[in-house]
Amino acid sequence: xxxxxxxxxxxxxxxxxxxxxxxxxxxxxxxxxxxxxxxxxxxxxxxxxxxxxxxxxxxxxxxxxxxxxxxxxxxxxxxxxxxxxxxxxxxxxxxxxxxxxxxxxxxxxxxxxxxxxxxxxxxxxxxxxxxxxxxxxxxxxxxxxxxxxxxxxxxxxxx
Numbered sequence: 001x002x003x004x005x006x007x008x009x010x011x012x013x014x015x016x017x018x019x020x021x022x023x024x025x026x027x028x029x030x031x032x033x034x035x036x037x038x039x040x041x042x043x044x045x046x047x048x049x050x051x052x053x054x055x056x057x058x059x060x061x062x063x064x065x066x067x068x069x070x071x072x073x074x075x076x077x078x079x080x081x082x083x084x085x086x087x088x089x090x091x092x093x094x095x096x097x098x099x100x101x102x103x104x105x106x107x108x109x110x111x112x113x114x115x116x117x118x119x120x121x122x123x124x125x126x127x128x129x130x131x132x133x134x135x136x137x138x139x140x141x142x143x144x145x146x147x148x149x150x151x152x153x154x155x156x157x158x159x
Contacts, residue, residue, distance in 0.1 A: 023105045025134065026058040030155040032068055039149040047145065048095065056155060064103045064112060070095035093118075097146070105131075110141065119146050129153075 032054025037045050048054070054068035074091050076084045084092070099117025103110055110129040114122040129141040137157035145151045 021105070023058070023062060023103065024060070026103070026105065026110065026139075027060050028058065029158040030056040030058075030139070031158050032056070033154040033156055035068065035151055035153045037145055037147075037149050037151040039147070047147070047151075055158075058103060062102045062104065063100070065098075065100040067098040068096065121146060 032048075032052050035046060035048050035052050035054070037047055039045065046052070048068055049070045049072060051071055052068060053071050054066070056064065056066045058064045073095050074088050076088050078084065097118055099112075099114050099119065099122060101113045101115035103112045105111075108131050110131060112127045112129065114125055114127060116123055127143065129143045131139060132142055132152070133140040137159070139155050141153045141155070143151050143153065
């Protein structure tokens with residue numbers, strides 16, 4: 001019996017946590033590895049392409065910033081971001097998102113209070129990211145994207 005209790009105690013210490021326990025677990029810079037969404041009608045899509053670019057930065061004071069984009073965003077023919085064509089502007093809006101604010105970790109989820117960003121519908125709201133996996137330098141979230149359905153995002157810690 002003593003051996004069994006010792007093994008159980010060892011596994012409890014050695015096995016990484018399935019979810020971030022506190023905001024301190026998130027502190028650092030994270031690189032987006034994948035973002036796969038399933039729309040409300042069941043279609044699977046990758047809103048930022050098969051190789052999205054993304055960075056999430058969480059600091060120790062409870063602030064965060066996230067920027068995600070497709071790697072193939074078009075360059076504007078005018079070379080002036082204020083003078084894009086309708087098609088160029090649409091590609092940028094559909095292929096990128098950025099937002100910032102404060103965050104906390106509660107009940108296995110990251111709660112992000114959005115203070116500003118490129119999607120005005122989120123500004124002033126709390127967005128919940130359910131942590132489905134968290135181990136050392138890898139984490140996975142599920143969330144409701146700005147276009148509905150459900151998204152799964154996989155992140156790796158930047159060293």
